[in-house]
Amino acid sequence: MFPCGDSLGDKLMKRILTTVLIAITLCTQVTPSLAETNAVDISIVDGRILVNQDEVAPMPCKDDICSSGELIRVRPTYSLELGNVSESSTQILININSPLAPRVYEFHVDKVAGIEPIHDGSLYRLFDSEGSTVSWLLEPWAYDASGKSIPTHFEFSGGKLYQFVDFHPEQNVFPIIADPYLWIDLISDVNIYNLPNSKKLKVAVTPWLGTLVACSVPLCIPYGPGVVIAQNFGWQEVLDKVQAKYGLNMKTYIQNRPTFKDQWDCHAAGAPLIYIGTELGVDKNPTWDLEGSRPANRDVVTWFNKKCNW
Numbered sequence: 001m002f003p004c005g006d007s008l009g010d011k012l013m014k015r016i017l018t019t020v021l022i023a024i025t026l027c028t029q030v031t032p033s034l035a036e037t038n039a040v041d042i043s044i045v046d047g048r049i050l051v052n053q054d055e056v057a058p059m060p061c062k063d064d065i066c067s068s069g070e071l072i073r074v075r076p077t078y079s080l081e082l083g084n085v086s087e088s089s090t091q092i093l094i095n096i097n098s099p100l101a102p103r104v105y106e107f108h109v110d111k112v113a114g115i116e117p118i119h120d121g122s123l124y125r126l127f128d129s130e131g132s133t134v135s136w137l138l139e140p141w142a143y144d145a146s147g148k149s150i151p152t153h154f155e156f157s158g159g160k161l162y163q164f165v166d167f168h169p170e171q172n173v174f175p176i177i178a179d180p181y182l183w184i185d186l187i188s189d190v191n192i193y194n195l196p197n198s199k200k201l202k203v204a205v206t207p208w209l210g211t212l213v214a215c216s217v218p219l220c221i222p223y224g225p226g227v228v229i230a231q232n233f234g235w236q237e238v239l240d241k242v243q244a245k246y247g248l249n250m251k252t253y254i255q256n257r258p259t260f261k262d263q264w265d266c267h268a269a270g271a272p273l274i275y276i277g278t279e280l281g282v283d284k285n286p287t288w289d290l291e292g293s294r295p296a297n298r299d300v301v302t303w304f305n306k307k308c309n310w
Helices: 008-030 207-214 223-246 248-255 258-269 271-279 300-306
Strands: 040-045 048-051 071-074 078-086 089-096 104-109 114-118 123-127 133-138 141-143 152-157 160-165 176-179 181-183 187-195 198-205 287-291
Touching (some): 160 176, 187 223, 223 248, 258 271, 258 287
Parallel strands (some): 040 104
Antiparallel strands (some): 089 176
């Protein structure tokens, strides 16, 4: 006959199995797949950034256009909400409330094929399959409740942007806040007018271009690199918008007349003064007027003496 009840070995084995099952259950609950947990779709439509909101968010955004402070993701260990929002920029705040929260957050920005760091990673350019700029990202940041900075960085893979937040429960105080800050472009519009024997290109710049060059919050890049970015990437956006609005022949016309680029570079070099004037209300909607009738000129002294009107 066998003794009634479980032996000491049976009891030990049951306890081990129970512990393993509990561990498996907890892991399943707190580490769901990134695609299910973190994916945020961002699209740019008619010059506006649209963010898809979670179906369980308490306050629905009207027509997918969300305002500052509105929640777009709600999970037991973290939430995503909008920070500063304008028609041309969106800040997404990642609120990490628990050590069990994910360390990777996934974003899909429509039409983006790749990402490149600009100026040592202070700025990131998102580009499409043809290399044209789709949008820009500021350098990411993350801080815990004590104000301690937490390492964070971007990676791009499979058409998606990932933000990694390297927190450590034994070192950090929760909650933790991190953010990706996205804006659309440096140029809002271009218009071309006929002049006697030439064309006039009127370029409307966004506040971001002035912020970029004038070293203003939330972006501060030294003047020199800021001007170079405006002169190169800003000009490429001008050409892209000219082609989209007026066709390839007009883009070629502008490219084949160096004076347009010379005048653009001059305006970019003087952008801090233009930005200050905008902030003071002297010119709330600045445009940079480039005239094909002017001769080509790469002399910086002439640029500043003539205020780009040589």
